[in-house]
Amino acid sequence: MAKNPVRVLVTGAAGQIGYAIVPMIARGVMLGPDQPVILHMLGIEPAAEALNGVKMELIDAAFPLLKGVVATTDAQEACKDVNIAIMVGGFPRKEGMERKDVMSKNVSIYKAQASALEKHAASDVKVLVVANPANTNALILKEYAPKIPEKNITCLTRLDHNRALGQISEKLNVHVGDVKNVIIWGNHSSTQYPDVNHATVTTSSEEKPVRELVANDQWLNIEFITTVQQRGAAIIKARKLSSALSAASSACDHIRDWVLGTPKGTWVSMGVYSDGSYGIQKGLIYSFPVTCEKGQWSIVQGLKIDEFSRGKLDATAKELIEEKSLAYSCLN
């Protein structure tokens, strides 16, 4: 085990997603089976005892790759020297809360955490925001951590991307590992646009377009889209709890592909700082198709966008612009 350990921060670590993700990280799912890790877990004061319970379990599991655990309610200690930051902690929407209330709470959290990360994390820290509203929390984080390169601040839409792959694989009765290059455009919300126009299935002979194989545009343009958009709610309805397992797993995929690179001929979806590509306003955290190499993502350029898709891309951008204004109004 020659590699130096990598420090990985998980905020909201005493919660459901935290509990699912930390054993995945400790087993090398996030960074590879030869990469030792040190986990930094941050929780709020009321969760301190539960957080310590998670630390105890991590010790009890005797993970060979896990070289240390820092469990703390202190943001500075949590952020110190971390190379990767998974921001799972946030204020959940409770019954009776208005959108503005949720936004207001989360904007203050992400403003404060931005500051701690900027001051104490490793200078090239890679940040993944999971807590909703993910795109806007990431944007706030970016605005208040100007020293962190904007390309290092992302949000999770890999869950939606993986959900889209899963829906296609079920529809076509193929293995999900043979489906690729769906795209999630935009906001990790119900305005996201799951786009299969460039997606393919690897059959025994070749790669075939999903749209051709499904041969049901009606389904692809309506039911498929709404199923993926509303999958989070469907999981809550079935489990009475939100999707921790799949969110944690997808967060590992997001980081792994970012750090270790995407396979040749394959792209993934990540919420990244928009640069004007595909006519999307600059200055949003927007989900795009990206490839990753040498620890950097780059937006896949030149994909054809038909009229139907154009409408969808613009609608989700519009929602993100509104969220951005709402967030800024909460800060004043």
Place this chain on the structure above:
Amino acid sequence: MAKQPARILVTGAAGQIGYALVPMIARGIMLGADQPVILHLLDIPPAAEALNGVKMELVDAAFPLLKGVVATTDVVEACTGVNIAVMVGGFPRKEGMERKDVMTKNVSIYRSQASALEKHAAPNCKVLVVANPANTNALILKEFAPSIPEKNITCLTRLDHNRALGQVSERLNVQVSDVKNVIIWGNHSSSQYPDVNHATVKTPSGEKGVRELVADDAWLNGEFISTVQQRGAAIIKARKLSSALSAASSACDHIRDWVLGTPEGTWVSMGVYSDGSYDVPPGLIFSFPVTCQHGEWKIVQGLSIDEFSRKKLNATAEELGEEKALAYSCLS
């Protein structure tokens, strides 16, 4: 991915341990990164919707190694063709319940599941019982599945083994991966005996005895033992929930080492059918030190047992004898 998928059953799959365990299995932690798997998930009808939610999340996570998911409340469907069975489902102790009540409930569950496994599982199915009382549930399963080779029915004490490694590593401030060859003797209960008399630590100057390095027999014979014995309760106190993460992870370790073999010079602890080794009464499921090779476990023979240890081994064997009698009385 040339290998045929292995079918793995998890009972009680809609519960906490199930939720932690299934993504680990789907990522190859149990059987290796190149072994495709098909998950069979069983739970009781009241949990059917939650179980389906778990299946949905497994589909959503787009695991490359996961070649199928069977989620069912039908024990025959669940058991059909399975190569590995991890029995997590059982009746939990509720407030006000007597030991006899818990035993009665679990004895009926394991009796009927024994029957289904025997009839429908793949030949040479390997069974790991996790649900408490683990040793006695495994014994009942064995008694009522006579065509399953007794060597294929085990119970989980790897969690206690890993907890013991963790406690030693913390005490000595060394990496847990440098500690090995603790032993958990006996029952997965508070009468278990965590024994470090043959445990070692890898140091720059070679492998040294744990007892020698700790140099504190009072601690090793007192607090260390009770900490490991009562760790489950300590986790519940901190988390308000029992240890799912570490139990799931240890279950993966148990199966992986059983199937793929233990490293040279290293043994692990498994609850296995006693053959009289170390003067433990035959016919109990008792935790012993074992090595594994070619898919078979073998009790490590010839370890010296001092007087202190002898008493501990006898005490936990006695408790298992009592549990066996209680279980049989529940069946009559």
